[in-house]
Amino acid sequence: MLWFILRRCGSAVLVLFLSSVLIFLGIRALPGDPASVMAGQEASPAAIEAIRKEFGLDKPLPAQYLDYVGQTLTGNFGRSTQDQLPVADILAERLPVTLELSLLAMLVAIVVGVGAGIVAAVRRGKFADYVATGFGLAGLSVPHFWLGLLGILLFAVTWRVLPASGYVPFTEDPAGNLQRMILPALVLGTGFAAILMRQTRSAMLGALSADYVRTARSKGLSEAKVVGAHALRNSLTTVVTVLGLQLGALISGAVVTEQIFVIPGFGKLTVDAVLTRNYPVIQAVVLVTVIGYVLVNLLVDIAYAFLNPRIRLSGGSRD
Amino acid sequence: MPMAGLVLVVAFVLLALIGPLVTGDPAAQDYLATLAPPSGAHPMGTDDLGRDAFARIAHGAQVSLQAGVLSTLLAMVVGIPIGLVAGFYRRWLDPIVMRLVDVTLAFPFLVFAVGLAAIIGPSLKGVVLALGFSQLPAIIRITRGEVLAVREMDYVAAAIADGAGDGHIIFRYVLPNCASPLIVQATVAIPAAIIGESTLSFLGLGVQPPTPSWGVMLTTAQQYLSDAPWLAIWPGLMIALATLGFNLLGDGLRDVLDPRSHR
Amino acid sequence: MSLLEITDLKVGFDTEDGLVQAVRDISLTLDEGEILALCGESGCGKSVTAMSIPRLLPPATTRLSGSIKLDGRELTTLPEPEMRQVRGKTVSVVFQEPMTSLNPSFTVGYQITEVLRRHEKLSRQAAAKRAVELLELVGIPAPVRRMKEYPHQLSGGMRQRVMIAIAVACSPRVLIADEPTTALDVTIQAGVLDVFRDLRDRLGTAIILITHDLGVVADIADRAMVMYAGRAVEQAPVAELFANPRHPYTLGLMKALPSAAVNGRLAEIPGMVPSPLSDPDECAFRDRCPRAQEDCALSRPPLTRQADEHLAACFHPGGQS
Numbered sequence: 001m002l003w004f005i006l007r008r009c010g011s012a013v014l015v016l017f018l019s020s021v022l023i024f025l026g027i028r029a030l031p032g033d034p035a036s037v038m039a040g041q042e043a044s045p046a047a048i049e050a051i052r053k054e055f056g057l058d059k060p061l062p063a064q065y066l067d068y069v070g071q072t073l074t075g076n077f078g079r080s081t082q083d084q085l086p087v088a089d090i091l092a093e094r095l096p097v098t099l100e101l102s103l104l105a106m107l108v109a110i111v112v113g114v115g116a117g118i119v120a121a122v123r124r125g126k127f128a129d130y131v132a133t134g135f136g137l138a139g140l141s142v143p144h145f146w147l148g149l150l151g152i153l154l155f156a157v158t159w160r161v162l163p164a165s166g167y168v169p170f171t172e173d174p175a176g177n178l179q180r181m182i183l184p185a186l187v188l189g190t191g192f193a194a195i196l197m198r199q200t201r202s203a204m205l206g207a208l209s210a211d212y213v214r215t216a217r218s219k220g221l222s223e224a225k226v227v228g229a230h231a232l233r234n235s236l237t238t239v240v241t242v243l244g245l246q247l248g249a250l251i252s253g254a255v256v257t258e259q260i261f262v263i264p265g266f267g268k269l270t271v272d273a274v275l276t277r278n279y280p281v282i283q284a285v286v287l288v289t290v291i292g293y294v295l296v297n298l299l300v301d302i303a304y305a306f307l308n309p310r311i312r313l314s315g316g317s318r319d
Numbered sequence: 320m321p322m323a324g325l326v327l328v329v330a331f332v333l334l335a336l337i338g339p340l341v342t343g344d345p346a347a348q349d350y351l352a353t354l355a356p357p358s359g360a361h362p363m364g365t366d367d368l369g370r371d372a373f374a375r376i377a378h379g380a381q382v383s384l385q386a387g388v389l390s391t392l393l394a395m396v397v398g399i400p401i402g403l404v405a406g407f408y409r410r411w412l413d414p415i416v417m418r419l420v421d422v423t424l425a426f427p428f429l430v431f432a433v434g435l436a437a438i439i440g441p442s443l444k445g446v447v448l449a450l451g452f453s454q455l456p457a458i459i460r461i462t463r464g465e466v467l468a469v470r471e472m473d474y475v476a477a478a479i480a481d482g483a484g485d486g487h488i489i490f491r492y493v494l495p496n497c498a499s500p501l502i503v504q505a506t507v508a509i510p511a512a513i514i515g516e517s518t519l520s521f522l523g524l525g526v527q528p529p530t531p532s533w534g535v536m537l538t539t540a541q542q543y544l545s546d547a548p549w550l551a552i553w554p555g556l557m558i559a560l561a562t563l564g565f566n567l568l569g570d571g572l573r574d575v576l577d578p579r580s581h582r
Numbered sequence: 583m584s585l586l587e588i589t590d591l592k593v594g595f596d597t598e599d600g601l602v603q604a605v606r607d608i609s610l611t612l613d614e615g616e617i618l619a620l621c622g623e624s625g626c627g628k629s630v631t632a633m634s635i636p637r638l639l640p641p642a643t644t645r646l647s648g649s650i651k652l653d654g655r656e657l658t659t660l661p662e663p664e665m666r667q668v669r670g671k672t673v674s675v676v677f678q679e680p681m682t683s684l685n686p687s688f689t690v691g692y693q694i695t696e697v698l699r700r701h702e703k704l705s706r707q708a709a710a711k712r713a714v715e716l717l718e719l720v721g722i723p724a725p726v727r728r729m730k731e732y733p734h735q736l737s738g739g740m741r742q743r744v745m746i747a748i749a750v751a752c753s754p755r756v757l758i759a760d761e762p763t764t765a766l767d768v769t770i771q772a773g774v775l776d777v778f779r780d781l782r783d784r785l786g787t788a789i790i791l792i793t794h795d796l797g798v799v800a801d802i803a804d805r806a807m808v809m810y811a812g813r814a815v816e817q818a819p820v821a822e823l824f825a826n827p828r829h830p831y832t833l834g835l836m837k838a839l840p841s842a843a844v845n846g847r848l849a850e851i852p853g854m855v856p857s858p859l860s861d862p863d864e865c866a867f868r869d870r871c872p873r874a875q876e877d878c879a880l881s882r883p884p885l886t887r888q889a890d891e892h893l894a895a896c897f898h899p900g901g902q903s
Contacts, residue, residue, distance in 0.1 A: 011418075011421065014418070015421070022434075023434075026434055026437075026438060029438060030437075030438060125642075137563060137566060137567070138559075138563070140562070140563075140566055141510070141559050141560075141562035141563035141566055142555070142558075142559045142562075143514045143517060143518060143555065143558050143559070143562075144518070145517075145518060145521050145534075145537060146537065146551070146554075146555030146558060146559065147555075149537065149540065149541060149544065149551045149555065150551070150555070152544060153544055153548050153551060157544060157545045157548070210682065211677060211679050211682040211683040212682065212683055212684055212685040212686070214638060214677065214683070215675075215677060215683045215684065215685070215745070215748070216685065217638060217669070218636060218638055218669055218670060218674065218675040218677075218749075219669065219670035219674075219696065219697040219700060219748065220666040220667060220668065220669035220670035220671055220697070220700060220701065221666070221670075221696070221697075221700060222666065230685050230688075233685070233687045233688070234685070234686065234687050248428055248429070248430075249428070251429060251430075252428055252429035252518070255429055255522065256518055256521065256522065259521075259522055260541065270429075270433055271522050271523065271524065274433055274436050274437050274441075274524060275523055275524075277437070279437070282433065282434075282437050285433075286430050286433060286434060289430050290430060307687070308687075309686070309687065309732040309734070310686070310732070310734050
């Protein structure tokens, strides 16, 4: 187990290292002098010179890379070219918004997706199965942003039961916050619920026809225990794996959802930064995304190992 | 169900290939009929500049099809040789390639797209590159897996023992075996690319106006949601139907072509 | 009255090709402490017959008729909640596949104590204590350590013993063992059979042993029923059956035993089992039978008494050679 976690940590560090190199080189692949790129289009020569000093942009590339890593590790991502605020402060303000949205969406996806998947598998070939499977296919085929637009059209424009957009911090107005977050979370969660439902259903069908489930039935256990303990426990590894694999899509989905609902989160920051060529922000945003992604994947791997005694006890690879 | 999928896919391809020929100019503006609801002259209505939504839908289908097919082709052209080489030269290249594949998998698709858009500017080219790159790991893994599986087969082992060259093995045994899983993979990748293209274009990171793309159309629609809701309905419905078609077709093909998915 | 009485059992399954009749008109009895062997080739209906007793066949597609009485209580119509009281407690099963029949995500200890806590309402500690005793009973060394292990850490023989420990945990009246030794080495086989014998002697458990291995039948069973194409073709006490096999199919099975090999070659029974989809009124074994005559095609031979307690379904049974 320890060996397994260490190996996963090792490969996470490797990914982070390679990503930082890619990002570092990416900024330098831009046409023009990196210092003026980082300073923004309307920067004065003095400002450009200050940035060149701060980030050591006159040194050779390897030394620049070391400087860059050093600055990053101390939380210095430079200043936004739009408003000259430190990028680190902007991130600290935007990240919690996106985290809340993602967690709520994840909650929707797990409750709806896993629940519907179990029901569909248990009621295979019955009405409930067709409903869930149909919902799964539809959820898979409908793009987030269209679902978002339809949601706004129905709930905000036609029925006027929810606000169309905007954001209030949870700490200021919890009810208002949830009222504004519920539609985005549903929209973002639907696609994942569909994927989770399909995977849970297929994993549960496999588990329900497994010999060990027949053994569980032969013990005289209740159907709730046979399904809920014996079959579900073996399907959970699939669910966790799918959650890990879909993380990238969740990040992409959050970006789009924030754009539609005008939520001032990390995703909206990303899009705005690209559209205004705000390179210090782009650089930080990409790096933070990769770090978050790698960290959560690491957690998923560890959860996976905990669920699967074969890995937990032997430290073997899951491939 | 797979037949319904095939019908949707064929309809989508026909719309992309023939639609632009029969509909009018997607850029023609009619200032007397802006944001007009669907009518005989404009079956899907018009947008804020009085452009015919149906013409733009048809041309948008072409963009979607390009993004889907080109990115998948790109991923295959680059990925299949890498997978073959990794599978054949297990000792040296394989560990390196597979590590790189892991790293690629660690990048969320949107991060690529954002990075590319930042470097080369938002365009269809950037979208295709980003989509193709994000599909690479799957293609490499499938091809490499088939190489490893095929090499284990008795008749291939016999051919290798008889001194058959790597080229012979690749073209005679490996590639024919890769065909089925790669076709199935394409039915997964193409709809993902269609959604990916429209998402990026919607965000302004992909195809740029005035080029008609379903994503771009939805960006416009968002601004006029309460005045012209039909503008939001059509492009989204098209994306959903095209994607649904590929998904249904893919489910059907998987049952036929991929014996491993059978329970 | 016998402990278990099965009368005119018919079991079919709905499939895409129509109704597949797996078991046709099986009647049998089982007494306390008796070991009955059900033998025959794969697909002859022996497992389906046995699995109908605890009703472990897929309910959606199974079509069952006839009567199964345990201690005079009809099981085929028993409501499901009461049936769950029977499963694992009165009737328990040892399955064929030791590698896949244990749940990979739970410890051995959990899987044994689960059934004890379900039926005997034992506390966690009491159940654990009893589980260790059970592991000892089935001959697993270091049982306390094994309790905390997962199935993948055990060998096939060990897993089969754990399965048996689960099956005997609540001292069942009837134990169904479906090919319990097929997946195991010969040396481990003997040990498993000893556990069964011991169980019968100590608790008076009646055992239905499903096997295609007549060697195992000769070793442990009191009585045997030979099945072919869903029907019983011969039934007799084991000593009588081996001394005087009447049905040509039984004879064929015995010739296929390694100990009966002539010049190191096993005798095969030529031909194929008939399709379970159709059931013409003729002897199902006719096409493969060395003794087949014209009358075998005219009607189905009924199961008739050949000697005391010896039944066979053949128009031309073998003599008392």
